[in-house]
Amino acid sequence: MTMSKRDTYTPETLLAVAVEVFNERGYDGTSMEHLSRAAGISKSSIYHHVRGKEELLHRAVGRALEGLFGILDEQGARDGRAVERLEYVTRRTAEVLMDELPYVTLLLRVRGNTATERWAMERRREFDQRVAALLKDAVAEGDLRADVDVRLATRLLFGMINSLVEWYRPEGRGSTEAEQVVDAVARLAFDGLRT
Amino acid sequence: MTMSKRDTYTPETLLAVAVEVFNERGYDGTSMEHLSRAAGISKSSIYHHVRGKEELLHRAVGRALEGLFGILDEQGARDGRAVERLEYVTRRTAEVLMDELPYVTLLLRVRGNTATERWAMERRREFDQRVAALLKDAVAEGDLRADVDVRLATRLLFGMINSLVEWYRPEGRGSTEAEQVVDAVARLAFDGLRT
DNA sequence: TTGTCCCGACCGAACATTCGGTTAATCTAT
């Protein structure tokens, strides 16, 4: 927690800038030159703070995965009927997505070209499987429709939630927008569009 | 329709190969070297068939957009109550997504780095707005719930459908898998997960 | 004066694209 007088970058503050650029141009479409311009420091200075481009990616997706897996440890995801736990995880996932928007966005877009990307994809699959198990239990307890394959339903549910990163942009301070989005997600997911 | 005896590439057959690689590595992550290896011809030979890398992208997303906009001209998207037209478009969009999987996948992933990508994004927005209008009409006709914002609902609906490209892989010939996916999409979208 | 932070200059590798030229199938005129 030592803070210098000099207004300077840390790996964390640099990360925030980098993630923005990664999301705008794509990871592969972003050069260190782009990053240096966005950060306002020279290309070589970036290497003072991080080992390289891939470390920035690793830190970013790591933070996103931390947020997602954290949900599963919360009480709401552990107690109660499966369908209630599923709704809790659904809502919280949407919340975390919006809270950590740029980091999760990046996570959801990795393609598997580097070791870091493959690691991220694997951990993400892990998370998906945990939720799929929840959905399966809810079906077994009779609270969810059994006429749709569990695996398929999980994927579509996540497809809907994850699509938030494609368009959600936080509004000015104190907005209730995020709540409305979470409600809409839960309503559509569990009760559908129909009247 | 002239066909040469010689087993050789045309811009179209080359496109099929290129789109596969683009989807696997990402457009920016794909070099002409990668393409040439996948196609089994030399890097320079590719330039005999197409102007360059970006033309391949343009042809690919163009084909995807053609398929999507084609839906809106079909009878099912023009006649009947708005909610029925919406369900028709929903189902057909899922079908086109699976039929033209690699092309639509590429379309849904463009980031806007080149002129071609920006053109694709704009046309895609156009399509989304056409469907949003449909959803709005269905709400006005009283067939869809009015307690969720139209714009938001459209985005979530598309989020669910479009997520198909993240995991759907066609099975062997004569499979009924695609139908099942379409049914699941329609059921979840309109009636939700709940029993 | 020491260590942190930063810079411009630079590097080898990889990039998209171009070029000069070869091969082989098809067309033309006899």
Next chain:
DNA sequence: ATAGATTAACCGAATGTTCGGTCGGGACAA
């Protein structure tokens, strides 16, 4: 039927550019 002309398809080598990353040194706070 076939020699010669034409052309589509292809290639290896080279173009200039951009890439991620390195290096030696300067500025500044402690």
